[in-house]
Amino acid sequence: MVLRLSKADWFTSKVSATGLYCIPYKKSGQALQQSLRQYFGGLVHDDTPMVRRQAANNLAKFVKEMKTPVVIEEMIPLFQYLASDDQDSVRLLTVDILISIAEEIPKEQQPSHGVLLTSLRNLFEDKSWRVRYMVADRYEKSLLPAIVQLAEDKQWRVRLAIIEYIPLLASQLGVKFFDEQLSDLCMSWLGDTVFSIREAATQNLRKLTEVFGVDWAKGSIIPKVMAMGQHPNYLYRMTTCFAISVHIIENSILPILDRLVTDEIPNIRFNVAKSYAVLIDTLRRLPAEGTLANVEGKTATPSPRSQDLIQQRIIPSLEKLQGDDDVDVRYFATTAAGGNDEVMQTSP
Numbered sequence: 001m002v003l004r005l006s007k008a009d010w011f012t013s014k015v016s017a018t019g020l021y022c023i024p025y026k027k028s029g030q031a032l033q034q035s036l037r038q039y040f041g042g043l044v045h046d047d048t049p050m051v052r053r054q055a056a057n058n059l060a061k062f063v064k065e066m067k068t069p070v071v072i073e074e075m076i077p078l079f080q081y082l083a084s085d086d087q088d089s090v091r092l093l094t095v096d097i098l099i100s101i102a103e104e105i106p107k108e109q110q111p112s113h114g115v116l117l118t119s120l121r122n123l124f125e126d127k128s129w130r131v132r133y134m135v136a137d138r139y140e141k142s143l144l145p146a147i148v149q150l151a152e153d154k155q156w157r158v159r160l161a162i163i164e165y166i167p168l169l170a171s172q173l174g175v176k177f178f179d180e181q182l183s184d185l186c187m188s189w190l191g192d193t194v195f196s197i198r199e200a201a202t203q204n205l206r207k208l209t210e211v212f213g214v215d216w217a218k219g220s221i222i223p224k225v226m227a228m229g230q231h232p233n234y235l236y237r238m239t240t241c242f243a244i245s246v247h248i249i250e251n252s253i254l255p256i257l258d259r260l261v262t263d264e265i266p267n268i269r270f271n272v273a274k275s276y277a278v279l280i281d282t283l284r285r286l287p288a289e290g291t292l293a294n295v296e297g298k299t300a301t302p303s304p305r306s307q308d309l310i311q312q313r314i315i316p317s318l319e320k321l322q323g324d325d326d327v328d329v330r331y332f333a334t335t336a337a338g339g340n341d342e343v344m345q346t347s348p
Contacts (some may be wrong), residue, residue: 006039011048016055051089056082056093060100062308088128095134156194167207266326277336
């Protein structure tokens with residue numbers, strides 16, 4: 001009966017058929033199951049929007065009856081087709097399909113995670129507000145576990161894709177949801193074993209600051225980053241050198257670097273030296289009021305306070321690092337100081 005309804009000329013019969021596949025599928029052999037999947041695929045590709053809409057509405061349940069290889073090889077393409085439908089009433093129903101597929105695919109199926117992540121990003125950027133609302137509405141209850149699972153994927157490129165997706169996600173879901181559900185996840189990436197992930201994680205914090213504002217960063221991010229300066233895992237301490245905005249150099253960044261100058265890990269100390277070089281360059285361009293964005297494309301005159309910070313806080317620390325026992329630390333400290341001869345010559 002299901003196949004007969006699926007082949008009928010009237011769209012009403014096809015609409016009815018979309019909701020009848022699960023029960024016969026569970027009771028059928030492999031050959032008939034394959035036929036059922038093919039006929040359902042025909043409903044997904046039907047010319048009538050109402051048929052496609054009902055197919056989308058029932059595909060999430062149908063996926064639950066299938067084995068993982070079938071979901072990956074046959075159902076993901078059907079999902080992608082529906083997710084690109086020209087009718088937003090069809091596309092918004094694919095959010096639940098995405099959730100069902102994500103729940104059926106184990107962590108080991110890494111390539112599939114990338115496909116799902118791309119599709120999720122597209123849904124978040126959909127031109128229809130109804131589709132974007134559906135994603136946001138489903139996110140906290142159903143999509144968040146899938147995102148966390150992808151964030152811990154063994155393949156670092158999948159983790160990287162998630163990081164790049166976070167600022168968009170944050171702008172859609174708001175600061176309260178981010179602080180409660182995603183903040184700790186973002187901080188955990190700063191200690192990832194892969195350098196590209198740690199680097200992307202610091203860029204992510206900068207982008208989040210652009211989304212939520214500097215005041216939010218001071219209250220929600222800076223304290224956590226400062227605490228990382230004393231983390232027992234040296235990867236977290238290393239990343240601390242790069243994770244903070246220039247807006248609070250004096251009160252937050254320099255105190256952290258001052259502590260890390262004497263860190264027991266040489267890699268930490270030479271990264272501190274490299275950070276000092278960046279800070280000197282930044283302070284020499286930073287206006288008395290505002291940020292570097294205020295002087296972009298202009299010739300900036302360093303403020304007296306910036307010069308004082310270089311002379312009184314940074315230069316003494318660089319001189320100390322130039323006498324370090326580790327040759328690499330001495331090299332990076334000397335390089336940092338050498339690029340600022342003018343400053344060094346006027347150092348007291």
